[in-house]
Amino acid sequence: xxxxxxxxxxxxxxxxxxxxxxxxxxxxxxxxxxxxxxxxxxxxxxxxxxxxxxxxxxxxxxxxxxxxxxxx
Amino acid sequence: xxxxxxxxxxxxxxxxxxxxxxxxxxxxxxxxxxxxxxxxxxxxxxxxxxxxxxxxxxxxxxxxxxxxxxxx
DNA sequence: CTTTATAGTGCATTATAAAGCATTATTTCA
DNA sequence: TGAAATAATGCTTTATAATGCACTATAAAG
Numbered sequence: 001x002x003x004x005x006x007x008x009x010x011x012x013x014x015x016x017x018x019x020x021x022x023x024x025x026x027x028x029x030x031x032x033x034x035x036x037x038x039x040x041x042x043x044x045x046x047x048x049x050x051x052x053x054x055x056x057x058x059x060x061x062x063x064x065x066x067x068x069x070x071x072x
Numbered sequence: 073x074x075x076x077x078x079x080x081x082x083x084x085x086x087x088x089x090x091x092x093x094x095x096x097x098x099x100x101x102x103x104x105x106x107x108x109x110x111x112x113x114x115x116x117x118x119x120x121x122x123x124x125x126x127x128x129x130x131x132x133x134x135x136x137x138x139x140x141x142x143x144x
Numbered sequence: 145c146t147t148t149a150t151a152g153t154g155c156a157t158t159a160t161a162a163a164g165c166a167t168t169a170t171t172t173c174a
Numbered sequence: 175t176g177a178a179a180t181a182a183t184g185c186t187t188t189a190t191a192a193t194g195c196a197c198t199a200t201a202a203a204g
Contacts, residue, residue, distance in 0.1 A: 001134040003119070009135045010135070020179085020180060020181085021180075021182095022181095030162080030163090032163085032164085033162070034162050036181070036182065037161085037162085037183095039181085043160090044160080044161070045118065046116045046119070046161065046190090047078075047117050047118070047119065048116045050119055051075070054135055055138075059135045060073055060136055060138045061073060061078070062078075062134050062135070063082070063132070063133060063134070064132055093150075093151065094150080094151095103193045105192070106191075106193065108151070108152065109152095111152095112151080112152060114152095115190090116191070117191075118160090118192085
């Protein structure tokens with residue numbers, strides 16, 4: 001999952017759950033500015049920040065073996 | 073995946089691939105100190121750092137819906 | 145044991161994430 | 175339309191991640 005995809009996932013999930021950035025930031029216990037920074041593709045959140053945000057959205061950070069099959 | 077699990081995953085993967093911290097740090101383009109910090113459970117890496125490390129190990133960071141089934 | 149390779153830690157510096165506040169841009173909807 | 179809600183951005187401060195270097199600890203091999 002590339003950075004952009006992570007962002008997209010979070011953003012979509014937040015929207016599906018009908019939560020505003022403000023709401024999510026509050027629930028997750030991260031600064032609103034930090035969340036905005038992240039969702040707008042700027043910045044480079046720490047694992048902890050990403051975890052807190054994901055957690056509230058019912059998601060979790062994980063590591064997966066990369067699929068390296070280059071099926072054209 | 074909790075923080076400890078992420079660490080364990082990375083560490084195990086590195087060992088399976090027979091790479092030293094020094095080798096991995098170099099390949100991933102992160103400071104040796106940073107990798108050590110991470111693997112020894114201290115610190116809170118940025119997404120970029122985690123990505124660089126995972127990448128070299130053939131893994132990727134992803135977000136997954138949490139399994140919230142509390143089957144006792 | 146002693147040597148050698150690898151991993152962990154203390155200390156210091158630099159870069160940057162986290163955060164708040166004020167402001168502007170954009171979207172939404174009555 | 176235009177008002178209200180939501181999102182984005184500039185500026186600034188504070189906390190801390192990233193880093194290097196030197197040193198210690200541990201493990202593996204002779």
